[in-house]
Amino acid sequence: MARKILIIVLAIIGVLALVLVGALFFVRSSAKTKTDGALAAAGLQGEVTVHRDANGVPHIYAGSAHDLFYAQGYVQAQDRLFQMDFQRRVGLGRLSEVLGEATLETDQFLRTLGTGRAAQEDLKLLEPETQEALQAYADGVNAFIAANSDKLPIEFRILGYTPEPWQPLHSLVWGKMMAWSLGGNWENELMTAQLIEVLGEERTAELMARYPEDGPFIIPPEVKSFAGLGQFDMDRVWAVKRLLKVDDPGVGSNNWVVAGSRTTTGMPLLANDPHLGMQIPSVWYANGLHGDGFDVVGVGFPGVPGVVIGHNNRIAWGVTNVGPDVQDLFIEKINPDNPNQYEFQGQWVDMQVIEERIQVKGREEPVIQTVRITRHGPILNQVSGAIDDDAQPLAMQWTALQGTPLSQAILRIDQAQNWEQFRAALQDFAVPSQNFVYADVDGNIGYQAPGWIPIRAQGDGTVPVPGWTGEYEWTGYIPYEELPFVYNPEVGYVATANNQVVPDSYPYLITTDWAAPYRAQRIVELIESQPQLSPEDFAAIQGDIHPVPTDIFTPLLAQIDLSSSPAAAQQALAALLAWDRRMTADAAEPLIYEMYQKLLIQETVGDEIIAAGGEELAEDYLSEFRNSSTQAVQRLVDAPDSPWWDDVRTPAVESQGEIVARAFTLAVEALQTRFGNDQARWRWGDAHWTNLDHLVFASVSPLDKIFNRSIPAMGSSFTVNAAGVDYEDFTMNSGASFRQIVDLSDLGATQFIYTTGQSGDVFSPHYDDMVDPWQAVQTIPLLFTQADVEQAAVDTLVLTPGQ
Numbered sequence: 001m002a003r004k005i006l007i008i009v010l011a012i013i014g015v016l017a018l019v020l021v022g023a024l025f026f027v028r029s030s031a032k033t034k035t036d037g038a039l040a041a042a043g044l045q046g047e048v049t050v051h052r053d054a055n056g057v058p059h060i061y062a063g064s065a066h067d068l069f070y071a072q073g074y075v076q077a078q079d080r081l082f083q084m085d086f087q088r089r090v091g092l093g094r095l096s097e098v099l100g101e102a103t104l105e106t107d108q109f110l111r112t113l114g115t116g117r118a119a120q121e122d123l124k125l126l127e128p129e130t131q132e133a134l135q136a137y138a139d140g141v142n143a144f145i146a147a148n149s150d151k152l153p154i155e156f157r158i159l160g161y162t163p164e165p166w167q168p169l170h171s172l173v174w175g176k177m178m179a180w181s182l183g184g185n186w187e188n189e190l191m192t193a194q195l196i197e198v199l200g201e202e203r204t205a206e207l208m209a210r211y212p213e214d215g216p217f218i219i220p221p222e223v224k225s226f227a228g229l230g231q232f233d234m235d236r237v238w239a240v241k242r243l244l245k246v247d248d249p250g251v252g253s254n255n256w257v258v259a260g261s262r263t264t265t266g267m268p269l270l271a272n273d274p275h276l277g278m279q280i281p282s283v284w285y286a287n288g289l290h291g292d293g294f295d296v297v298g299v300g301f302p303g304v305p306g307v308v309i310g311h312n313n314r315i316a317w318g319v320t321n322v323g324p325d326v327q328d329l330f331i332e333k334i335n336p337d338n339p340n341q342y343e344f345q346g347q348w349v350d351m352q353v354i355e356e357r358i359q360v361k362g363r364e365e366p367v368i369q370t371v372r373i374t375r376h377g378p379i380l381n382q383v384s385g386a387i388d389d390d391a392q393p394l395a396m397q398w399t400a401l402q403g404t405p406l407s408q409a410i411l412r413i414d415q416a417q418n419w420e421q422f423r424a425a426l427q428d429f430a431v432p433s434q435n436f437v438y439a440d441v442d443g444n445i446g447y448q449a450p451g452w453i454p455i456r457a458q459g460d461g462t463v464p465v466p467g468w469t470g471e472y473e474w475t476g477y478i479p480y481e482e483l484p485f486v487y488n489p490e491v492g493y494v495a496t497a498n499n500q501v502v503p504d505s506y507p508y509l510i511t512t513d514w515a516a517p518y519r520a521q522r523i524v525e526l527i528e529s530q531p532q533l534s535p536e537d538f539a540a541i542q543g544d545i546h547p548v549p550t551d552i553f554t555p556l557l558a559q560i561d562l563s564s565s566p567a568a569a570q571q572a573l574a575a576l577l578a579w580d581r582r583m584t585a586d587a588a589e590p591l592i593y594e595m596y597q598k599l600l601i602q603e604t605v606g607d608e609i610i611a612a613g614g615e616e617l618a619e620d621y622l623s624e625f626r627n628s629s630t631q632a633v634q635r636l637v638d639a640p641d642s643p644w645w646d647d648v649r650t651p652a653v654e655s656q657g658e659i660v661a662r663a664f665t666l667a668v669e670a671l672q673t674r675f676g677n678d679q680a681r682w683r684w685g686d687a688h689w690t691n692l693d694h695l696v697f698a699s700v701s702p703l704d705k706i707f708n709r710s711i712p713a714m715g716s717s718f719t720v721n722a723a724g725v726d727y728e729d730f731t732m733n734s735g736a737s738f739r740q741i742v743d744l745s746d747l748g749a750t751q752f753i754y755t756t757g758q759s760g761d762v763f764s765p766h767y768d769d770m771v772d773p774w775q776a777v778q779t780i781p782l783l784f785t786q787a788d789v790e791q792a793a794v795d796t797l798v799l800t801p802g803q
Contacts, residue, residue: 032761033078033144033151036795040802041147043070043139047800050075051793055780056758056766059288059297059789065129066136068291069305071799073140073166076285080302080760081144082153083281084170085163086695087303091173092116093358098161099696100361111356111369112378114401115180119173121403130408134168137305141166153761155696158703171304172407178301179400181276182432185327185461186396188513191625192463198613206635206644207605207621208462208513208628252515253320254542254720254736256495256523257437257445259488260744264534267745268439271538272309272318275722276737280692280709280768281760284738286752286782288789289414296414297784299738299754306410309740310782311750314417314441316742319434320496324453325460325511326399326431328474330376330467331392342374342393343468349375376467377401395467397474399452404430409450419446419487426450427480435496439744447494448485449501452477453510460512478508495523497720516627518548518718526720535751538741543777547718550581552634553597560661569668571679583723585685585714591675592682594716594725595667601626601633603663604644611648623727626717685712687730688723690775692756692768709756709768711775721777739779748788751779 035052046063048071053059058075062068077084089095093110095103110116123131142165145152149162156162188208195204255272263269276283281302288297289307298310309318335341341348352373357366372379376395405428412425422438426448429436433451438444454474459465465472484501486494498515526541527533558577562570572592579589602622609618622629636642640656647654654662675682693699694707713732715723724734738754753774759766773780783789 032764033148035078035797038798038800039147041070041074041140041143041799042801042803043143044799044801047798050797050799051789052795052797053781053783053789053792054794055286055769056764057286057288057782059290059783061786062291065133065292065294068289068294069133069136070140070143072287072289072305073137073142074144074799075140075287076302077141077144077166079758079766080281080285081141081163082155083695083760084141084166084303085156087174087177087301088166088170091119091177092170093356096358096360096367098159098361101363104358104360104367107358108367108369109380111358112371112380113180113396114371114373114378115176116169116173117354118176118401118403119169122172122175122406123168123403125403125405126408127405130405130411131168133305133411134171134407137171138166138168154763159696166303174301174303175404175406176400179432182321182323183327183398183400185325185511185513186329186398187624189327189329189461189463191621194613194617195609195621196463198617199608203608207609207632208625252498252519252722254495254497254519254523254722255318255320255435255437256493256527256541257318257439257447258527258533259445259492260443262492262527262532264532265743265745267441267443267743268316268445269533269535269538269744270316270318270437270439270445270742271542271740272320272437273542273722273736273739274309274319275724275734277734278690278692278732278737278755280694280707280756282737282754282756282770284754286754286758288784290786293415297750297782298740299752300410302760304407304410306407307414308410309738311742311747311784312414312416313747315419315422316439316744316747317413317422318437318740318742321498322433322435322449322451322501323498323511323513323515324433324451325509325513326433326451326453328376328397328454328456328461328472329380329464330374330395330397330472331464332374332376332379332395332467334393340372344375345468345470351379374467394464397454399454400431404428404452406430418442419444422446423448423485435498435501437494437496439742441744441747443744444488445494446485446487447489447496449483449510450480451483453483453508455508460509462512478510482508493527495520495527497523516631516718519720519722521548522546522720535741535743535749539751539777539779541720542736542739542741544720545583545715546581546720547583547716549597549630549634549718550593552637553600554579554581554593556600556637556656556660557596557664560657560664562661562665565661565665566668568672568677568679569665572668572671573664575679583684583714583716583719585688585712586683588679588682588684590684590714590716591671591687591730592667594684594688594730595671596664597630598727599667599670600660600663601629603647603659603666604633604636605629607647607649608644626727630718683712684714688713688716688725688732690723690732690735690755692771707762709771711771713775736774739774739777740782741779748784750782750784752782753779 045067048062048067051059060071093107096107253274257270260267284299285302286299296307296312298307300308333343335348340351340353354371356369359366374395376397379393379395381393409425409428416422416425429450430452436448438446455476457473457475459472497519499517499520500514562573575589576592583590606618636644645656645659690711690713692709697703697707713723715721717725722735723732726733741751743749755774757766757769
């Protein structure tokens with residue numbers, strides 16, 4: 001509902017804005033911010049030089065850390081100020097100030113969750129040099145805003161507001177939102193609880209694809225049933241992730257590092273491609289920082305100082321999401337005589353009660369959001385619509401809701417010169433926990449999983465637990481020295497793709513909900529297929545579009561008889577059995593396969609969920625938990641007598657072959673309805689589009705035609721070249737947001753690309769100049785040495801101290 005209201009509100013804005021866009025086009029194009037020449041900047045301590053290459057990537061050279069981060073703030077504001085403002089408003093729950101009622105529920109949820117309050121706690125933990133860097137960055141942003149009030153991004157003019165001054169808090173809150181984007185165990189807990197209520201523990205364990213083979217599915221004995229939790233609107237549960245463009249349940253990442261003994265260069269090669277939602281401008285921003293202990297290039301987040309992924313003069317690194325279980329839901333007992341008290345170990349305890357005042361555009365008075373916080377965290381039932389208001393209160397405990405020194409870790413990684421310094425820096429990388437791969441110019445490679453991962457007194461975090469007994473409390477975090485790491489492994493490489501980090505013999509629980517192993521399997525297969533790999537081989541691996549599930553589900557089709565089926569089904573079957581199993585955009589077979597896989601899973605397990613819990617629950621599970629559902633049906637391939645194959649909605653007992661044949665026939669019929677009867681004209685890319693949607697104007701006609709970009713996509717949710725497939729219409733909703741290949745034999749040869757372009761200015765040639773090469777899995781140079789940077793400079797801006 002909120003999204004529909006937002007569309008209506010912004011559509012009205014859009015009609016007025018179209019005229020404004022036309023009127024401002026000439027004004028904007030003739031009033032671009034200065035990227036060449038000289039500028040005086042109040043607050044600088046010395047001269048700073050900014051070289052931009054042909055792709056718009058800035059390299060900043062400064063004599064002090066203060067000036068380096070000041071200039072980074074100034075330069076990022078030049079290119080991405082509206083995105084920066086939007087992101088801080090999301091994290092602080094302040095979108096409604098400029099977008100009105102449409103985003104009120106989102107603001108209420110985030111105010112309740114407390115990402116802004118948690119960012120304030122971060123600030124208190126940081127050492128002086130990190131606080132100084134954040135302040136210098138903020139000063140640079142504010143210097144740009146003050147000097148360019150007549151040249152601000154056009155979005156501000158369309159929406160009718162101006163950005164307020166930047167604060168260090170605004171940089172920190174985005175780290176909380178990235179942690180939210182890359183987390184999600186609480187949604188799994190809600191789904192597991194609902195499935196247990198209608199299917200029972202044993203069958204739920206089979207569906208959630210994480211049940212340990214040698215252990216029971218633990219249900220806290222005090223919770224006899226989950227019926228008291230009420231119904232969950234999963235659409236609203238996922239609302240914030242949709243806003244952040246990360247609502248694809250298959251969001252993940254790839255990285256791998258290979259030792260020199262296995263490369264053609266004789267030195268390590270390192271690759272990384274984080275998978276995030278599709279948006280314009282990109283979530284990433286490329287830059288180089290040079291001076292006062294920093295000599296680093298790579299990408300970071302607009303609004304945040306430093307480089308998150310990249311390399312310096314000695315080491316390189318890349319990240320994927322570990323996905324540990326750092327979110328738990330606690331069922332609280334509220335004092336019937338005092339709604340501001342909850343029970344803990346037989347005593348009534350006062351909650352922390354906070355009143356959040358939310359300003360809403362179009363309202364004279366603010367909306368007051370009362371937040372109640374227990375020892376475990378904020379009670380989420382206070383947010384209208386996400387969970388039934390009359391359900392048992394659920395409080396969320398999450399590592400990111402306490403103060404963490406994440407930004408400190410980033411700046412220390414940027415300066416690390418060896419493995420020991422790198423690992424020391426990662427001790428502060430509290431959340432979101434990442435799989436870091438590492439390489440250095442001395443030929444070493446390594447892996448480290450940092451993060452504050454809780455140790456539970458009891459339970460495994462898979463379902464909501466009683467908050468009143470004290471039996472399921474967090475007792476601490478896994479000691480850093482006991483977190484998984486490896487240095488110069490004998491096998492000569494490390495590869496991660498959100499798959500299980502450690503064997504089950506590891507003494508601590510990281511999570512029970514690892515990503516499907518398919519991408520990791522394929523990466524390892526390709527690494528081991530050659531005795532030595534080149535940078536070109538790394539690029540080919542990043543572009544691989546063979547999904548492992550096709551090797552599992554396609555052979556089932558060879559066993560079915562469609563001789564009595566319509567000719568269209570027989571034609572499609574012949575095509576799929578002869579297919580090379582590559583998800584190319586210009587072929588029909590990937591489209592046929594994807595629809596077949598969807599309906600195979602739906603026809604196999606969906607009927608049981610519908611019969612027990614209704615169509616809405618089945619839709620939520622099938623659409624949002626595809627890692628689990630795909631693996632659940634995979635296990636049934638070799639179990640043809642499993643009762644899951646029977647359609648419980650019919651009196652007959654269906655066989656595996658009958659369900660496979662039915663799913664395939666239904667898939668062909670669905671494709672005929674959507675794409676016509678001529679299979680020669682079917683194309684995967686006609687359904688599987690990369691929609692690079694604007695942060696605000698994505699669905700606002702006619703502004704969407706101006707700000708959005710789209711391109712046919714290859715790949716799928718389970719290919720190395722990840723391209724998340726929307727459950728309903730197959731559009732691409734997540735993928736490789738950034739690709740990097742670093743050659744430690746020549747750091748100047750580093751290659752990269754991300755989805756859109758360097759600029760957030762729709763009128764800039766760098767708004768979308770990376771779209772086509774990104775989709776083609778091509779890369780561009782990420783320059784490093786000062787000589788190369790100066791030689792390639794298209795623009796050079798000199799910032800000098802001034803008033």
